[in-house]
Amino acid sequence: MPITPADDYLIHQTPYPVDRVATSDRNFYDRYFFNGYAPGGDVYFGVAMGQYPNLGVTDAAFSVAFEGRQRVVRASQRLGADRLATAVGPIRVEVVRPLRELLVRVEPNAYGIEAELRFTARAIPVEEPHFFRLAGNVPVMDYTRMTQHGTWSGWLRVDGREWRLEGAPWWGSRDHSWGIRPVGGRDPRGAPPQEPPQFFWNWAPVNFPDLCVLATVSELADGTRWHESGVILRPFPAEEAVEAEVATQLRFRxxxxxxxxxxxxxxxxxxGEPLAIEFEPLTTFLMKGLGYGEPTWGHGIWVGEAAVDGTEYEVAKEQPLQNLHVQQLSRVRAGGQEGLGVFEILAVGPHAPSGFRELLDPAP
Structure with a gap:
């Protein structure tokens, strides 16, 4: 294995150069995710970039939703040896100050989306409890995720229409996760599963003027939780996080x-006093625009040596039961404060607390 710039840092976790990970599991990944939203909730953007060392692929996507449309530019290419090379096609992510400031750029491309956006942390990062889930006796999830709230500055342009991220704050959040999670194409592992597919997941990072909040739960079909994280933070200069138990009341469209x-x-x-947060969804963002579950441009799927593509969705014409994985930008209210945040949901299969009994039955 070649020596690369990352090997000059005191960060090694194995006896090998950094470009070789400790496991041979094909599903090992390392990924950035960002979102941001206009103060009025009328513009939302998301960014994803991942590396898949055991698949030899790296990919990225940038998607912006406004006026009922969701525009996408995405890119995929062969992963080189240098793990510090975080640029895929026109999309680039730069760590300016670790855990404080990152820069996202989208260079001019054929799909009309350009951006130069600076994420500045509002509060300390949150390490969520480790994710671990088995399918039978095979680990299918074994990863760590860090979530952080922030404010965006810079500019965003779609077909020449420009938004300057200034004045009232453009809030957002980011995460960085790494480990084992299903990525790429189908991964046959011998005997077929005995149970039908089931996955129920919520993730809700929220920004208020004087408060940052994270709530996330993952539940089995009967509502039993196998993962939960609730955190209440104050913006800098505060350096503490208050851990909390999470209770949810969900109504489905x-x-x-x-x-x-x-x-x-x-x-x-x-x-301490419970904090009840009310969510009023404003915009639905299709996560397939960032590669989540997209059949051709899914995470880690080989598309080509240097492939760049774009598309547009008209959200009102999309079938909800064919787009189960969404983030819903929401107006939020709690304790006399009003803010903005996202409620991300992926509900596949039965989930008794929600009234879902089959693979894809909808809410009545």
């Missing part, structure tokens, strides 16, 4: 598995 409304209550584990 009829005929879909998308939210109509939600109340998420965080109760501090050390004692």
């Amino acid at each position: 009829s005929g879909t598995r998308w939210l109509q409304s939600a109340v998420v209550t965080l109760t501090p584990k050390g004692g």
Whole structure:
């Protein structure tokens, strides 16, 4: 294995150069995710970039939603030896100050989307509890994720129409996750599963003027939780995070598995008043625009040596039951404050607390 610039840092976790990971599992990945939204909630953008060392692929996507449309530019290419090379096609991510400031650029391309966006952290990062899930006796999830709230500055342009991220704050959040999670194409592992597919997942990072909040739960078909994280933070200069228990009340839009409304209550584990957060969805963002579940441009799928592509979705014409994985930009209210945040949901298969009994039955 070649020596690369990353090997000059005191970061090694194995006896090998950094470009070789400790596991041979094909599904090992390392990924950035970002989102951001206009103060009025009328513009939303998302960014994803991943490396898949055991597949030899790296990919990225940038997608912006406004006026009922969702525009996408995406790129994929062969992963080189240098793990610090975080540029795929026209999309680039630069760590300016670790855990404080990152830069996202989208260079001019044939799909009309350009950007230069600077993420500045509002609060300390949150390390969520480790994710681990088995399918039978085979680990299918074994990864760590860090989530952080922030403010965006810079500019964003679609077909010459420009938004300057200034004045009232453009808030957002980011995560960085790494480990084993299903990526790429189908991964046959011998005997077929005995149970039908089931996955119920919520992730809700929220920004208020004086508060940052994260709530996330993953549940089995009967509602039993196999993962949960609730955190209440104050913006800098505060350096503490209050861990909380999470309770959710979800109402689904009829005929879909998308939210109509939600109340998420965080109760501090050390004692204190519960914080009840009301969610009013404003915009639905299709996560397939960032490669999540997209059949051709899914994460880690080989598309070509240097492939760049773009598309547009008219969200009102998309079938909700064919787009189960969404982020819903929401107006949020809690404790006399009003803010913005996202409620991400992926609900596949039965989930008794929500009234779902089959693979894809919708809310009544």
